[in-house]
Amino acid sequence: xxxxxxxxxxxxxxxxxxxxxxxxxxxxxxxxxxxxxxxxxxxxxxxxxxxxxxxxxxxxxxxxxxxxxxxxxxxxxxxxxxxxxxxxxxxxxxxxxxxxxxxxxxxxxxxxxxxxxxxxxxxxxxxxxxxxxxxxxxxxxxxxxxxxxxxxxxxxxxxxxxxxxxxxxxxxxxxxxxxxxxxxxxxxxxxxxxxxxxxxxxxxxxxxxxxxxxxxxxxxxxxxxxxxxxxxxxxxxxxxxxxxxxxxxxxxxxxxxxxxxxxxxxxxxxxxxxxxxxxxxxxx
Amino acid sequence: xxxxxxxxxxxxxxxxxxxxxxxxxxxxxxxxxxxxxxxxxxxxxxxxxxxxxxxxxxxxxxxxxxxxxxxxxxxxxxxxxxxxxxxxxxxxxxxxxxxxxxxxxxxxxxxxxxxxxxxxxxxxxxxxxxxxxxxxxxxxxxxxxxxxxxxxxxxxx
Numbered sequence: 001x002x003x004x005x006x007x008x009x010x011x012x013x014x015x016x017x018x019x020x021x022x023x024x025x026x027x028x029x030x031x032x033x034x035x036x037x038x039x040x041x042x043x044x045x046x047x048x049x050x051x052x053x054x055x056x057x058x059x060x061x062x063x064x065x066x067x068x069x070x071x072x073x074x075x076x077x078x079x080x081x082x083x084x085x086x087x088x089x090x091x092x093x094x095x096x097x098x099x100x101x102x103x104x105x106x107x108x109x110x111x112x113x114x115x116x117x118x119x120x121x122x123x124x125x126x127x128x129x130x131x132x133x134x135x136x137x138x139x140x141x142x143x144x145x146x147x148x149x150x151x152x153x154x155x156x157x158x159x160x161x162x163x164x165x166x167x168x169x170x171x172x173x174x175x176x177x178x179x180x181x182x183x184x185x186x187x188x189x190x191x192x193x194x195x196x197x198x199x200x201x202x203x204x205x206x207x208x209x210x211x212x213x214x215x216x217x218x219x220x221x222x223x224x225x226x227x228x229x230x231x232x233x234x235x236x237x238x239x240x241x242x243x244x245x246x247x248x249x250x251x252x253x254x255x256x257x258x259x260x261x262x263x264x265x266x267x268x269x270x271x272x273x274x275x276x277x278x279x280x281x282x283x284x
Numbered sequence: 285x286x287x288x289x290x291x292x293x294x295x296x297x298x299x300x301x302x303x304x305x306x307x308x309x310x311x312x313x314x315x316x317x318x319x320x321x322x323x324x325x326x327x328x329x330x331x332x333x334x335x336x337x338x339x340x341x342x343x344x345x346x347x348x349x350x351x352x353x354x355x356x357x358x359x360x361x362x363x364x365x366x367x368x369x370x371x372x373x374x375x376x377x378x379x380x381x382x383x384x385x386x387x388x389x390x391x392x393x394x395x396x397x398x399x400x401x402x403x404x405x406x407x408x409x410x411x412x413x414x415x416x417x418x419x420x421x422x423x424x425x426x427x428x429x430x431x432x433x434x435x436x437x438x439x440x441x
Contacts, residue, residue: 193406195416195423196396206394207363213340213347214359247413252406 020190024209025060025218026067030278033073036167038276045172045273051205057275060229061208061218066230070282073243078159078228078280081152081235087162088153094144097116103141104189111235114165115277118266120178127181127266130158131237131257149257155235162226170223170277185267190258193222194251200268203245220245221272222265224281235280238265286344295326305425306341309384309401310328317389318377323426333435336428343398343424343432364395379436383429398423398432 029194030038040057048055059067069075089107092099104110117130128136134157135146147154192199204220205213211217226235239256242264246253254260306321336342338357339377346354370379382389384399399422407416424432 050430063311071310191405193404195404195420197404198394198396204392211359212361212363243413247408247411248406250411251408252414252415253408253413 015016015269025056026062026064027226028060028067030057030059030071032071032166038167038278039169040275040278042274044253045270048271054217055272055275056208057223057272057278058218058221058224058276058283061216066249066282066284070278071079076228076280076282077233078226078235078282079163081156081228082160082163082280085153085156088157089160094138094142096141096143098142100137103137106161110161111164112164112168113167113168116172118172118262118269120173120176122177125161127178127262129238129257129262129265130161133264134158134161150237150240159221159226159235159280162277165277166279169277170269170272170275172266172273174266174270178266181263182266182270184260184265185265188264189267191248192249194225194249196249196251198249200245201266219271220268221275222268223272223275225284226279227283229283231284236283238268240275242268285327309399309422312379312384312399314385314388318375318381319384320377320380321428323380323384324430326427326430328427328430328432328434330431330434330438332428333431333433336424337435342428345432348395367436367439370439371437372440374436376433376437379435380429383424383436385433396423399426399429400401 025041032038034256038057040059044052044055059070073079086107089100092102114130117133118127120126121128121133125135131147131149131154134154135149138144139146147157158195158243172178176197189200191200200220203217208217208219222238222241225241227241228234228238238257239261242261243253243256255265305325307321312319312323313321334354337345337351338354340347345351345367346357347361348361350360350362350366350368352366354360354367374382377388379428382395385397386393386395389396401420401422404416407420408414409416
């Protein structure tokens with residue numbers, strides 16, 4: 001038996017075993033608070049058409065109970081943090097004596113914002129994440145201190161802003177001035193880092209639906225961020241998740257808020273264009 | 285092949301020498317993805333190999349491969365093919381090559397290279413997220429590779 005026959009046999013054995021064992025995404029529908037039907041699976045955006053047909057929210061890859069928790073705001077522990085942020089929204093801070101509400105009125109004014117971030121900022125001449133925009137408001141308009149990028153206060157606010165866009169389709173722009181950042185993010189997505197030489201794509205494009213030891217691999221979408229994790233009982237930021245995944249390739253990670261993670265966030269967000277904004281969602 | 289190696293080993297022992305020279309990760313020669321020579325010069329230990337394949341801290345092979353013989357270890361992955369019957373499909377030299385550097389046998393495979401120290405992008409210090417330092421070494425030692433190969437060689441159907 002030569003090497004090629006062996007590989008053919010190998011592929012055969014493998015296909016058989018995976019069709020038997022593969023769990024795949026759960027067949028389920030997410031209806032928020034018994035009224036808003038969320039788009040948790042949809043046709044892949046055009047820029048992904050050569051690699052996948054469908055994009056699927058991480059919600060489908062979690063267990064029955066975790067999925068149910070996210071369907072009702074009273075059961076969603078992430079909403080407690082949203083309430084805390086509501087207080088911060090209305091509280092004046094910094095040398096200007098202003099709160100978010102001073103400039104933006106109620107939080108409903110933020111509907112649609114999370115869906116288009118990260119986004120090109122003309123004045124800054126750069127792509128900005130929501131965290132960066134929040135800190136810019138705090139520093140330049142409120143005269144207040146910047147919040148820690150991945151910290152609780154910041155992520156609570158990101159969750160609040162996400163929560164008022166729930167059900168709206170993610171729609172980040174990848175062309176025009178954002179294009180070069182998007183391309184940098186794409187490059188990072190496919191780079192096999194660390195001693196394990198794995199890229200985001202190895203796990204989240206080639207193997208979603210498969211188990212990696214005890215973990216059920218999803219597409220690594222970020223439409224549900226920030227996510228409340230049952231494991232650490234707090235809201236977790238996109239960049240903290242990226243950092244954890246890069247660390248797990250036995251690599252030197254990038255820092256939260258770094259240009260690399262901003263670019264990667266834009267790219268990963270664009271892979272979810274068309275899915276509903278779901279943050280704050282629940283994960284194990 | 286196996287006879288010749290055993291002979292060489294017997295000679296080394298009888299001549300009163302220490303174990304044969306270890307082949308460093310940078311000195312391994314691959315032929316069609318296979319590695320004929322033992323990396324450590326010492327025969328692998330099946331029990332040790334079984335431990336390495338199942339242990340999260342060592343090979344963690346079960347993260348990606350199911351192995352019926354390791355039913356006592358919880359959670360087997362489904363990224364790679366099940367390893368049952370691996371020894372029916374591959375010779376010892378091929379198994380050694382696959383474990384040492386699977387990319388030599390399967391172009392572009394996701395399987396990590398367990399006996400390789402060069403050519404990484406942003407190598408880290410284990411799972412700390414920090415840059416690699418002078419403690420950096422291959423994922424498994426020469427002897428651990430031999431132990432894993434010895435164990436895989438028992439996986440027949």
